[in-house]
Amino acid sequence: MALYSEKVMDHFRNPRNVGIIENADxxxxxxxxxxxxxxxxxxxxxxxxxxxxxxxxxxxxxxxxSSSMAxxxxxxxxxxxxxxxxxxxVAEALDGLPAYKMHCSVLAExxxxxxxxxxxxxxxxxxxxxxxxxxxx
Amino acid sequence: xxxxxNAATMRTSEVAIDAMMPYMRTIYGNPSSLHSAGQxxxxxxxxxxxxxxxxxxxxxxxxxxxxxxxxxDNQAIISAARIGARKGKKHIISTKIEHHAxxxxxxxxxxxxxxxxxxxxxxxxxxxxxxxxxxIRDDTILVSVMYANNEIxxxxxxxxxxxxxxxxxxxFHTDAVQAVGHLKIDVQTDNIDLMSISAHKFGGPKGVGALxxxxxxxxxxxxxxGAQENNKxxxxxxxxxxxxxxxxxxxxLDDLDRKNAYLKKLxxxxxxxxxxxxxxxxxxxxxxxxxxxxxxxxxxxxxESLLLLLSDKGICASSGSxxxxxxxxxxxxxxxxxxVHDVAHGSLRLTLSVDNxxxxxxxxxxxxxxxxxxxxxxxxxxxxxxxxxxxxxL
Numbered sequence: 063m064a065l066y067s068e069k070v071m072d073h074f075r076n077p078r079n080v081g082i083i084e085n086a087d088x089x090x091x092x093x094x095x096x097x098x099x100x101x102x103x104x105x106x107x108x109x110x111x112x113x114x115x116x117x118x119x120x121x122x123x124x125x126x127x128s129s130s131m132a133x134x135x136x137x138x139x140x141x142x143x144x145x146x147x148x149x150x151x152v153a154e155a156l157d158g159l160p161a162y163k164m165h166c167s168v169l170a171e172x173x174x175x176x177x178x179x180x181x182x183x184x185x186x187x188x189x190x191x192x193x194x195x196x197x198x199x
Numbered sequence: 200x201x202x203x204x205n206a207a208t209m210r211t212s213e214v215a216i217d218a219m220m221p222y223m224r225t226i227y228g229n230p231s232s233l234h235s236a237g238q239x240x241x242x243x244x245x246x247x248x249x250x251x252x253x254x255x256x257x258x259x260x261x262x263x264x265x266x267x268x269x270x271x272d273n274q275a276i277i278s279a280a281r282i283g284a285r286k287g288k289k290h291i292i293s294t295k296i297e298h299h300a301x302x303x304x305x306x307x308x309x310x311x312x313x314x315x316x317x318x319x320x321x322x323x324x325x326x327x328x329x330x331x332x333x334x335i336r337d338d339t340i341l342v343s344v345m346y347a348n349n350e351i352x353x354x355x356x357x358x359x360x361x362x363x364x365x366x367x368x369x370x371f372h373t374d375a376v377q378a379v380g381h382l383k384i385d386v387q388t389d390n391i392d393l394m395s396i397s398a399h400k401f402g403g404p405k406g407v408g409a410l411x412x413x414x415x416x417x418x419x420x421x422x423x424x425g426a427q428e429n430n431k432x433x434x435x436x437x438x439x440x441x442x443x444x445x446x447x448x449x450x451x452l453d454d455l456d457r458k459n460a461y462l463k464k465l466x467x468x469x470x471x472x473x474x475x476x477x478x479x480x481x482x483x484x485x486x487x488x489x490x491x492x493x494x495x496x497x498x499x500x501x502x503e504s505l506l507l508l509l510s511d512k513g514i515c516a517s518s519g520s521x522x523x524x525x526x527x528x529x530x531x532x533x534x535x536x537x538x539v540h541d542v543a544h545g546s547l548r549l550t551l552s553v554d555n556x557x558x559x560x561x562x563x564x565x566x567x568x569x570x571x572x573x574x575x576x577x578x579x580x581x582x583x584x585x586x587x588x589x590x591x592x593l
Contacts, residue, residue: 074507080577095580098501098520098529098544102579118579122503122520126577 090176212402218446268397283340351483352492361390472564
């Protein structure tokens with residue numbers, strides 16, 4: 063059996079939404095180079111809607127594919143919906159990840175939450191702290 | 200497909216395949232059987248043992264056939280430890296860059312009361328003879344140093360280490376899995392007591408190897424159940440594979456200097472071409488390395504993505520990144536030569552064979568350059584480096 067599903071390989075080979083957003087409304091970076099993966103998510107937010115999203119990733123095939131899939135899943139969605147995105151949903155959308163690569167999907171979920179938190183803080187918006195309990199900034 | 204992963208395994212040589220076929224089709228007897236079919240097989244086994252012994256400077260009684268490099272490493276070290284335990288000597292010296300077949304066996308012995316000293320190798324990836332000498336104590340039973348490293352290709356000063364061990368009365372084992380068939384090795388001039396050999400690293404079949412044990416070095420059997428291999432390794436001998444291994448070794452040692460000169464030319468092209476990539480580095484000493492090994496680290500990218508994209512371009516390579524191993528840490532060898540985690544994740548190993556051509560090498564250099572740049576362009580680490588928010592390591 064191949065290491066990765068066709069979906070993972072597709073998103074790895076043709077990653078969606080790669081790049082940066084100048085003057086992004088929210089930016090979230092998670093992971094560290096020592097562990098071998100870093101994800102950075104940039105959000106453009108209009109009202110309550112994520113109108114654009116870009117990512118940069120340093121990491122393995124599944125890290126790049128998870129970033130790509132996660133950005134696809136939140137693009138055009140309201141913030142409330144993006145905050146509900148779980149790492150499991152990212153992995154399922156990719157038709158699964160090997161067990162020892164599941165942390166890549168966790169990073170994607172965390173990077174999005176961190177970018178939204180950044181937006182809330184920058185704009186002095188009230189937010190439910192419990193939603194960001196796992197995010198250290 | 201361009202195959203540049205010959206340190207992982209090689210294509211089985213035609214000579215080896217041809218040599219093996221008769222031992223499946225016609226001479227299929229069990230070497231332990233008394234009838235003519237068995238005796239014919241037994242003669243072939245004897246002849247293979249004599250040939251292999253001659254190719255490494257040993258005598259036939261000193262060669263034991265095994266399932267490969269890992270088994271040979273295990274048996275060599277466990278045998279030496281048993282000899283040491285009888286004499287009350289429970290100290291073993293090795294290096295930080297050994298194969299896991301050695302390191303994990305030593306780890307097991309450590310849990311059984313042995314003291315293990317693992318020597319540093321420094322940035323060059325070569326252990327210092329002086330360090331080995333200084334580490335030897337009265338209770339040292341064994342020094343185990345690999346002949347050539349599997350990841351970075353560095354060739355260790357085996358003959359000098361062997362000489363010191365001989366002078367001090369300490370057993371000397373070398374894991375020569377990457378070196379046999381690639382370098383001229385003579386266990387006499389190299390002062391080796393125990394040496395591990397694996398067939399598929401020089402064009403032989405997989406699943407077969409040998410352990411050289413100098414006369415008088417008592418081996419401990421790891422597998423019980425028969426009198427094969429002078430009572431030191433039970434199980435019906437894999438005669439086709441053994442014959443294939445010996446044929447492959449003869450072939451690979453034939454005209455070795457010319458082949459190594461060709462490999463060096465390709466290797467140096469790879470090194471010069473790939474080091475044109477900014478913020479990249481060669482792993483291990485530039486000169487004292489196997490003719491077929493080129494190993495690199497690149498700043499701000501991760502090795503698994505590099506391998507997958509190269510594979511898409513028809514190039515088979517390998518990496519010491521954590522993500523290619525299933526563990527959290529990158530290669531212990533890269534860490535031992537001082538590569539920090541951040542860049543050790545971005546490693547690439549290219550290992551050549553004489554089947555490779557200059558055209559292939561040119562193509563590979565161009566593709567590696569392209570893929571590294573492509574991955575850097577989506578790497579937040581690279582952006583930070585370029586924008587001066589993070590310091591370059593390489």
